[in-house]
Amino acid sequence: MNLAIVIVVAAALALGIILRLAVSQSLQAKRSIGLAVSIRPIDIEAFRNLINPAEDDYLRRRLPANRFRAVRRERLRAMAAYVHVAASNAVVLVRVGEAAVASGDARVAGAARQLVNDALVLRRNTTVALARIYLALAWPNSGFAAVRVVERYEQLSGAAMLLGRLQNPAVPVRLSARL
Numbered sequence: 001m002n003l004a005i006v007i008v009v010a011a012a013l014a015l016g017i018i019l020r021l022a023v024s025q026s027l028q029a030k031r032s033i034g035l036a037v038s039i040r041p042i043d044i045e046a047f048r049n050l051i052n053p054a055e056d057d058y059l060r061r062r063l064p065a066n067r068f069r070a071v072r073r074e075r076l077r078a079m080a081a082y083v084h085v086a087a088s089n090a091v092v093l094v095r096v097g098e099a100a101v102a103s104g105d106a107r108v109a110g111a112a113r114q115l116v117n118d119a120l121v122l123r124r125n126t127t128v129a130l131a132r133i134y135l136a137l138a139w140p141n142s143g144f145a146a147v148r149v150v151e152r153y154e155q156l157s158g159a160a161m162l163l164g165r166l167q168n169p170a171v172p173v174r175l176s177a178r179l
Contacts, residue, residue, distance in 0.1 A: 087126035
């Protein structure tokens with residue numbers, strides 16, 4: 001019975017945190033003056049490394065249990081930071097897509113609708129991913145944080161590049177950083 005109460009309280013707290021973050025990011029996106037300037041690139045390879053279960057297994061085998069939990073929590077915090085950036089980029093791209101839907105060109109409007117759809121799906125997925133990450137922070141030995149945001153983010157990046165090329169072929173659009 002006590003475990004059930006703890007789980008319900010943890011879930012309620014996680015939901016509250018996620019809702020607070022979603023509202024604050026939405027307000028930040030509304031205050032943004034230059035939409036394209038507000039997009040922050042993500043290092044996809046570093047993000048993939050953080051979400052790789054083989055990396056966690058390797059660390060689990062090589063480190064003492066208490067050190068593994070500390071390292072795992074740090075990795076989860078970094079993972080949450082990447083997911084927050086992906087979520088804020090999705091909010092910005094929804095606004096960019098909505099502005100481009102009114103375009104007279106059918107190809108641009110179609111690409112804009114696809115961008116908006118992909119961005120909304122990514123935004124939903126980041127909310128779920130953050131909940132899983134926060135649960136994994138509470139229980140670092142669990143597998144809760146298996147995040148599948150990278151693939152959606154890459155799909156969104158492709159849709160944004162297509163729209164950018166259709167609107168202005170001379171200006172590149174980048175949502176990922178290459179080091």
